[in-house]
Amino acid sequence: MKNTKISASALWCLALAISFSLVQCTKAEKDDDFTPGDPPPVEGGFVNSSEIEPASLVAYFPFEDNVDDKQATVTGGAIKGSGTFTEGRKGKAYQGANGAFISYANPGAVGALTSFTVSFWINTQKHDGGAQGVFALSKEDGSFWGNFFVIIEGNNSSSDKMLTKLHFEKNVTPPINNVEQWLDLPEALRPDNMYGAWRQITYTYDETTSKVAYYANGQRITIDENNAGAIVNRTDRKANDTTPLGALAFKNPAKFVIGGYQNQLGAPYGGAEPWMLTYTGKLDEMRIYKKALTPQQVSALFKLESQGR
Known part of the structure; x- marks a missing residue:
């Protein structure tokens, strides 16, 4: 009886030693190397990018071997030219090419934005000779500039700083002093x-504050003294008019373009000018x-998408 008790005690001690050894050998998980199951949330409590403002997401293009908007508001999409798909930041991505772009017959809810956040991943090289179009919301009347677009200017310098330009408009009756x-x-x-390499760019505009903000890889770029977002008003056109811009209003939005300008669509836009280049890099996510995400949400979106979530 005495020998049985000693064996049980020895077995218990052995099990405890093995358990302690396993704990000691377990390595901490890295941010981008999660074990199966739900990964830990990022700041804000988000586990997946789909959890960030789902009710405000009006268009989502993951480019998983197709050009579909997963929110199904931007429709009628087709690749024009030799654009294709390649390995992306998350799954697949759109691979641009000279003269290639994606045209959508119906811009859907993008045409009704009064505030916005637009976020996307790019992987591109320097280019020269003009500006490449990332996306554009066209106007039906054939006006020179579209309602809403982002372009990447050429860079033939030794600097790796990228110049992207954001353009958006407010077209109302009677017209305001500064539409553009x-x-x-x-x-x-x-x-x-x-x-x-893969880099994320995000722009936001909030109609309640008339402020625009710019982020690179989830980090807010300082574009004013206190980094609270630049106030958009009409003082650059009329010195005594300091009325904030407020809610946006796009004029007769007709089509949506990814990887180019509205001018690539042909009539009634008069064709693309020589400096209007299509996007030749990779584009994803x-x-x-329809609202301005907070800095915390933008940071969370970057972290989640960079981890493939």
């Missing part, structure tokens, strides 16, 4: 190290929301 709004940063404020 541009965010065009001086070189000192442009994000660095933006070429040759484009999301458009």
Whole structure:
């Protein structure tokens, strides 16, 4: 009887030793190397990118071997030219090419934005000779500039700072003094190290504050003194008019383009000018929301998408 008790005690001690050894050998998980099951949430409590403002997401293009908007509001999409698909930041991505772009017959809810967040991943090299179009919301009347677009300017310098330009408009009756709004940063404020690898770009505009903000890889770019977002008003056209821009209003939105300008669509836009280039890099995970995401949400979106979530 005494020998039985000693054996049981020895077995218990052996099991405890093995358990302690396993705990000691377990390595901490890295941010991008999760074990099966739900990974830990990022700041804000988000586990997947789909959890960020789902009710405000009006268009989502993951480019999983197709050009479909998963929110099904932007429809009638087709690749024009030799654009194709390739390995992306998350799954597959759109691979642009010279003269290639994606045309959508119906811009859906993108045409009704009054505030916005637009976020996308790019992987591109420097180019010269003009500006490449990332996306554009066209106008039915054939006006020179579209309602809403982002372009990447050429760079033939040794700097890896990227100049992207954001354009959006407010077309109302009676017309306001400054219909066109541009965010065009001086070189000192442009994000660095933006070429040759996957980089996320995000823009937001909030109609309640009339402020626009710019993010690179989830980090807010300082574009004003207190980094609270630049106030968009009409002072650049009329010195005594300081009325905030407020809710946007697009004029007769007709089509949506990814990887080019509205001018690539042909009539009634008069054709693309020589400096209007199509996007030739990789493009992935484009999301458009009808509200301005908070800095925390933008940061969370970057972290989640960079981890493939």
